[in-house]
Amino acid sequence: MNLFDLNGKVAVITGSSRGIGRAIAERMAEHGAKVVVSSRKKEACDEVVNAINSRFGPDRAIAIAANISSKEHLQSLVDQTLAHWGQIDILVCNAASNPYYGPQAGIADEQFRKILDNNIVSNHWLISMAAPQMTSRHAGSIIIVSSIGGLRGSSVIGAYCISKAADMQLARNLAVEYGPHNVRVNCIAPGLIKTDFAKALWEDEVMLAKRTETTPLRRIGEPDEIAGAAVFLASSAGSFMTGQSLVIDGGVTI
Helix, strand or coil: CCCCCCCCCEEEEECCCCHHHHHHHHHHHHCCCEEEEECCCHHHHHHHHHHHHHHHCCCCEEECCCCCCCHHHHHHHHHHHHHHHCCCCEEEECCCCCCCCECHHHCCHHHHHHHHHHHHHHHHHHHHHHHHHHHHHCCEEEEEECCHHHHCCCCCEHHHHHHHHHHHHHHHHHHHHHHHHCEEEEEEEECCECCCCCHHHHCCHHHHHHHHHCCCCCCCECCHHHHHHHHHHHCHHHCCCCCCEEEECCCCCC
């Protein structure tokens, strides 16, 4: 048996029209999963779906637009997936927000709340919606894309780091709750990855040079270098792993 085989599995991936989320969707499809590509803009999702279906065959991917800040949108995402494919085996909570760069003292209340709501509360909502049909079937893998920011302090993205540390604890709590039902919950904690989301960090030449110098691999990561971890956590290869945060950062945190 191929430990990384995802044939017969249905994966829902938020924030998957670009960056890390898109890489995860493409690699899960490559390993046999049927994938739901989701982000705020339907057109962007359709582009990824067309690319996946043209490569792996028709009806391997569908697009369902959803804004993670809306509980109704998230419920619709789950309902539409179940109506189309009948189950959700893999849930990847990848979408996140970070509208503020700067010291914690300067963040506006609405910015802080948006970060906490979109990066923690929305994950709680979506997992609560998708998990019941996993527990009833006694099978499922839930993956939250956190960050090494959840392990370190920051003078620039402090609120984001707080939210990502909370995601790690959310995974631990839910791993305890869902474990008896054979549903696993884990985090992936990437370092600096070359995505549009992190552009404010890697486009800053001074910051990039400093990060590269202090990274043992002497470079930042690419989205596809995170996707393999998601396939591992979703597949039989990761069947005894739950409640953990898998750090992929080129060695920065060592």
